[in-house]
Structure formats: C-alpha cells, structure tokens
Amino acid sequence: MSEQFEQGVEVLRQQIDAKISSYFSSCVHCGLCAEACLFYTETHDPRYTPIYKLEPMRKLWRREHTFWGKLGAIFGLNQPLTEQDFADWKTLVYDSCTLCGRCSMICPVGNDITYMIRKQREGFSVAGYAPDGMKEATVRALKIGSPMGVTFKTLKAALAHVEKDTGLEIPIDKKGADYMTLFSSMEIVNFPEYIESIARIFEAAGISWTVSSKAFEATNSGIQIGNKEAAAELVNRVVVAAEELNVKYVVSPECGHAYTAIRWEGPNLIGRQYPFDVVHILELLEQLKNDGRLQLEGKSVAPMTLHDPCQIVRRGGVVQQPRELLDGVAENFVEMKEHGVMNWCCGGGGGVSANERAEPLRLRVFERKKKQLQETGVNTMVTACANCRIILEEGIEHNEMDTEVISLTELVADHLVDGPK
Amino acid sequence: MIGQFIDGPLWTFSLAVFVIGVVWRIVTILMAGNRPDLSTPRGSASSGAIRTIFSRSVYERTAATRGRLLQIAGYLFHIGLFALLFFAKPHVDFYAERITGFGWAAMPHWAFILSAELAFLGLLLLWIHRLLSPVTRLLSDLDDHLGTILVFLVMLTGCLALAQSFEALRLIHLLLAELLLIYFPFSKLMHTFTFIMSRGYTGATMGRKGVNA
Numbered sequence: 144m145s146e147q148f149e150q151g152v153e154v155l156r157q158q159i160d161a162k163i164s165s166y167f168s169s170c171v172h173c174g175l176c177a178e179a180c181l182f183y184t185e186t187h188d189p190r191y192t193p194i195y196k197l198e199p200m201r202k203l204w205r206r207e208h209t210f211w212g213k214l215g216a217i218f219g220l221n222q223p224l225t226e227q228d229f230a231d232w233k234t235l236v237y238d239s240c241t242l243c244g245r246c247s248m249i250c251p252v253g254n255d256i257t258y259m260i261r262k263q264r265e266g267f268s269v270a271g272y273a274p275d276g277m278k279e280a281t282v283r284a285l286k287i288g289s290p291m292g293v294t295f296k297t298l299k300a301a302l303a304h305v306e307k308d309t310g311l312e313i314p315i316d317k318k319g320a321d322y323m324t325l326f327s328s329m330e331i332v333n334f335p336e337y338i339e340s341i342a343r344i345f346e347a348a349g350i351s352w353t354v355s356s357k358a359f360e361a362t363n364s365g366i367q368i369g370n371k372e373a374a375a376e377l378v379n380r381v382v383v384a385a386e387e388l389n390v391k392y393v394v395s396p397e398c399g400h401a402y403t404a405i406r407w408e409g410p411n412l413i414g415r416q417y418p419f420d421v422v423h424i425l426e427l428l429e430q431l432k433n434d435g436r437l438q439l440e441g442k443s444v445a446p447m448t449l450h451d452p453c454q455i456v457r458r459g460g461v462v463q464q465p466r467e468l469l470d471g472v473a474e475n476f477v478e479m480k481e482h483g484v485m486n487w488c489c490g491g492g493g494g495v496s497a498n499e500r501a502e503p504l505r506l507r508v509f510e511r512k513k514k515q516l517q518e519t520g521v522n523t524m525v526t527a528c529a530n531c532r533i534i535l536e537e538g539i540e541h542n543e544m545d546t547e548v549i550s551l552t553e554l555v556a557d558h559l560v561d562g563p564k
Numbered sequence: 565m566i567g568q569f570i571d572g573p574l575w576t577f578s579l580a581v582f583v584i585g586v587v588w589r590i591v592t593i594l595m596a597g598n599r600p601d602l603s604t605p606r607g608s609a610s611s612g613a614i615r616t617i618f619s620r621s622v623y624e625r626t627a628a629t630r631g632r633l634l635q636i637a638g639y640l641f642h643i644g645l646f647a648l649l650f651f652a653k654p655h656v657d658f659y660a661e662r663i664t665g666f667g668w669a670a671m672p673h674w675a676f677i678l679s680a681e682l683a684f685l686g687l688l689l690l691w692i693h694r695l696l697s698p699v700t701r702l703l704s705d706l707d708d709h710l711g712t713i714l715v716f717l718v719m720l721t722g723c724l725a726l727a728q729s730f731e732a733l734r735l736i737h738l739l740l741a742e743l744l745l746i747y748f749p750f751s752k753l754m755h756t757f758t759f760i761m762s763r764g765y766t767g768a769t770m771g772r773k774g775v776n777a
Contacts, residue, residue: 161596162769165761168593168754172708173638173690174699175624178631189698208592210750211707248777249627251638252755253620253763407773410602420604460606460774484775485626 148226151270152203155224158262159204166259167204169252170194176246176256181487181511182239182504193246193256196235199228200263226270233272236263238501242367242400242493243453248484257458264369273368274498281364281373288380289360290497291328298359301331305339311346313338316388317353322427323390323419324352325361325381325405327398329529337397337529340556344428347559348436352394358384361396363404367494374404375412381405385419395423397552399454399492399528406459423455424552425527429464432471438560439471446475448521449551450512450535451486452528465527465551472558473525479515487511491534509538516546527551567731570739575662578742585749586757593761605772612771613764619776620763634693641686647671647679648719654726680723687716711753714744 174192177183182191189195203224205212215221244257267273280290287294302313314320322345330337345352358380365374385393395402406421422430431437449469455461462483469476481487489512490505512535516524522545526532535548601609623635649655653670660667671679691712694700721737748754770777 159596161593161598161761162765164593164596165758165765168589168758169762171752171755172694172700172703172705173634174697174703175627175631175634177699178627183699184628187698189702192699192703195703208596247766249624249631251620251635252759253616253766253777255766255769258766258769407603410604411599414602416602416604457775458773460770462775481626484777 144226148229148270151229151266151268151272152224154269155200155203155263155266156207158265159200159208162255163200163259163262164204164208166252166254166256167201167208170254171252173251176250176254179245179249181243181245181490181508185508185510186504190235191239193240193260194254196232196240197256197259197263199224199232199236200259200266202228229267229270229272233267233274234500236260236267236272237274237277237498238495238504240493241453241488241490241495242458243488244458245453245485245488248457261366261369265371266369268369273370274494274500276497276499277364277368277494280494280497281368281370284360284362284364284377285373288358289328290362290364291332293328293331293360295356295359298326298331298354301335301338302354304335305342309339309342309346311342313342314353316356317351318388320351320353320388320390322350322352322392322394322422323385323388324354324394324396325401326354326359326396327362327401327529328360329362329398329533330396333533334529334550336553337550340550340553341424343556343559344431344437344552347438348431350431350436353388353390355381355384355388357387361398361401361405363401364494364497366400366404366408367497371412374408378405378409378412382409382413382417385417391419392427393417393419393421394427395421397424397452397527397529397532397550399452399459399530402459402461403454423459423461423464425455425461425464425468428552428555429467432468437555439555439558440560441558442472442474443554443558444474445523446477446519446521447473447523447525448477448479448516448519449482450479450489450524450526450531450548451483452526452531453486453488453492455527456486457484465525468551468555469525472554477519477521480518481515487515489531489534490538491530496530496534505534506538506541509534509541512538513542513544516544523547523549525549525551525554567735570735570742574742575738578745582745582748586754589749589754590757590761593758598765601769601772603772606774607771609768609772612775612777613768615771616767616777617760617763619767630693630697630699633689637686637689637693639686640682641690644679644681644683644686645715645719647675648683648722652676652679652722652726676726680719683719684716687712687719691716707752710747711751714740714747715753718744 177192247255247257284290363377490508539546651671656670718740725733725737
C-alpha cells in the first residue's frame, strides 16, 4: 500500500461530514438518480448510476461509521478500501460525472450526490488518480496563472485588439474602480468577442471597471480536480488582487464552474468572507437593465433557445436573469422541454472537457443535448458559459448539425442602443 | 411461556434497542459536523431546508418510465404502511395500552384492507424492480433485501393475525415486529428518520444559493 494512497484515503476520511453521513444513511439504493444522469440515459450502463460512482467513499463510510461495518472490520469480514478500488472507479469519478447536479435534484431522500462526488475527488486527487489532462491544467494554472497557459501578455494583446476595434480604453489595475472583471482562458483564446461585448456594455452603462494584471483568470482547476489547496490558492489570487484594487464587486464571467469557485466555494476555501461582493455577469446585466442603465433596442427574430449552464443556473441560482435578458433581445425565445434547474448538461463540465480520456464518452452522451435541441426545432442556441459553448460547438460539429451557438452577453451587446449614456 | 416472553421482556428490549439505536445513529451523524458556510447567501437556508423536506415528496415529472414506476410504487408502499402502522385498530389499541396511554380514531375495516393492499402492492413492485432492474441489481446489498423481507413478513403476519384472530399469529406478528425494531437502527430502514436530515441539508445549501431544490 503506497504512502500516496494512504494519504488519499485519509483525505477521503476527512471529507465525511454530517451531510455525507446523512446521505449514505438515507440512500435506499432506489436507483432513481440514474434517470437524471445523461451518462446513464445515453448508455444504459448501470455503472454510470450517480450513487454507484460513490462506492469507494461508501465503502470507507460503512467500515468506519456503521455498526455492521465496524463489527465486520473487527472479524475481518469486510475489506478495507484498496488501491484497486480507486483504479476501478477513477473513470466513473472523473470521466462520467460533470458535477452538473441534476441527480441531486431528483433524489427522493434529497442526497446532494454532486457534493459527494466533488468531495470524493479530493481523496482521488491526493491518491494520484486524477486524469493527466486535469492535473496538467492545474499545474499550468498554479505556475502560469491559467489552465490553458494564457499569460497576462496574451490577455493584454487581446485587450489591445478590442481597444482598436471599439475605440474604447480598457482600464487595467485601476484602483478604486467599482467592478473588477475576470475572464476565462477560453474566452481570451476562443471568444474574444465576449471581452469586446463587456467593454461596450460597460461603456454604455457608465460602469467604473478594471481588469487586474495579477488575477484575471476566473477558472479554477482545483475545484474540478478536487484539490482544495490548489483551489484555495487560485481563489486567493483573485481576492488579494481585488483587495489591492479596493473594488466593490468582482464580476464572474460566462463560465460555470468559475462562478461556483469564486462565488460559493471561494470564501470556504480561503477561510474568510470577502470584503467585496461577487456578481455573475448575467446578474449584473439584468440589474443594469432593471436600473435603466442598460438601454437595448430591437429584437432578434430568429427563433432561439437557451442552454442553461449547470453551475450558473442549477448550482448557482442565476435562473431568471438569463431569461429576462433573452426576453429583452429575442423575439422568439423557445424554452427547451427540460430547462432551468432541470436542464441537461452539455457533457463537458466538471473538468470532463479537460480530460482527453473522456472525449469519446462525452461525444456519445451529447446525444441528450441533441435530442433536446431537436425537440425545440430551433437552430440558434444561446448560452452563458465559454466551456459549455465550446463543448456544444464540438458536439454540433461531431453530429453535423446546423446549429449556431452564441453567447448571451454578446447577444445583449448586439442590441445596445448606440450613443453615449 | 414463549408468549409471555414475546409480549413482555422482548417487547421492552426491542423498543429500547430501537429508541436508543435511532437516537445514537442520529447523534453520530450530527457529531460528524459541517463546516460553516462563509459565502454570502442569496436566499434563506432554513426556508430552503423546510421547502426541500416537503418538496422531495412531490412526484418528479422529469423521471423516465422506470422512474415513474419507482415513484408510484414508493407512494403506494409508504402511504399504505403509514396508514397500517398508525391507524389499524389493533395498533391503536396496542399503542394506547403499551406506550401512549391514550388512543385515537382507528380506520374502518375496509380502509385497513385497502391500505394493506396498497402497501403490499407497492412493496412487491419495489422489490421486483430491485431484483430485475440492472441499476438496482448493481446497487443492492444484503441490507436492502433483509429490510424488505422483514417488512414484508411483518405486514403479512399482521394481516393474517387480524383475519384469523389466532393468538399464535398475533405473537408471530409481534415477534417479527420486535426483530424489525432491533434491526432497524443498524439498517437502511433508518432512512425513515434520516431523510429529514439529508433533504434538509441539501435544501439549506440550495436555499442559500436561491435555488428551489
């Protein structure tokens, strides 16, 4: 038994809190969670049943927290957790779970299975069973500042392009600004239109904002891989930068897990509350619209549907804002049959998109989103997460579908009333 | 002799194991503790907890065919069992004499028959599903089957005892109920109590985020 494995088991042991104890005590193995998981519904492989993905943690809990488990351990009747368990379950824990949280919404006894898998990943990560792609992304995030290797120089070049295209100045390290805006590497590399949209919207609304040269990256690989030390370090960089610039708000970008990381897990990771508020870009846009600071004109007539990013909507609570924004700019908005907090995941969340090993499975389970789209009969899908967007585009390409994916923030920017505000 | 033992000391012992065991299990769960959540809440944790404790009993429409069967069978079993447990006349009389010192209105005979039929139908559907579905076959362990078998036998002997009015059948029913009480705190049957905690914890977490879970 290796030392690293023992450390992993110890970390897993530390994750078993009252919530997890109550969840395992309540689970009656009804299997209803399978119906909520796209990895099960699209493959019918019972191993993809969400609660089954937690067998290693349940094995540890049963042995150390239950009467029969303790009795069995004394008489050698049940086996302790082994390295083989971790090896057998690593693909279930990392490849076939996007931490989307749909199973947590359907469990009759209310188990937050996603929370449990997130916690189980802490043990797997320490034991060395995280996928290479996710490990490398985390190392890059810690060393370079971005999981995709994007440096501030790269961002500065992208910002220069935006400044040239818009004629607007993008404030960097402006002390005392109201809002400090974060981006995801994917936006900087693949969707710089998002940055341009932000610049135009903030200018139009008269927002005092800035970008930090020290902490511009919003994504957090530590959350996805299950490494709380790495996650805390990445959150802390943002907090320190925001404190140095003395901003009132930090704006989380169109990225699902980044919002979960900075908004909901962040204060718990660093062990203190922030002296500023975290607001998701959609929350801010809706607030600006309601305050009359965001004047929009015209509506797109092409029928549009909305893909709800799991971490922003189901796990983040930003449910109505995207709908209200869409209503303001889309003439023919069509909801998917299962939408809002019950929407189906794109298949690439929770680090699955950074896990090359998971790609064939990810493309297979995209069938669920394809069915959802086909039910709407709409060819334009709006979303608010750069990761969802790239995964949706890959799925659409793979399935040779005639569907366009657009960013909600970009769509809102397209409908700005021209002229100074 | 055996009858006196079942009616007397074994009843007291099984009830004590049940009460102490259930309290012990709940206390050990609570003692595991949860870290305080330092994030700024968007909504109320307590409202979320209360809402989810009740809302998870509502039929989930998004479940597919197998899920619908599971939910309907779950309703039949739990409603039928609850009615039998607390409103069957022999049970009301038993509680009044042995535990509470007072009784309450029992359901009429036709309602007893209906409740028993619903409970049996629900339990058998759930059990058949457990045995046939690849998902539940993979998940299920000895505890899942033992709990089901014990509950089934308690229900069966209870119905037979009422129908036949034989003292021996009543004692067999009581003996099985006592075994069930002793087994209860160490089994999945604990979900009878812990579901309030699991639903409450999740509801509180999601309530803080402003999500109706």
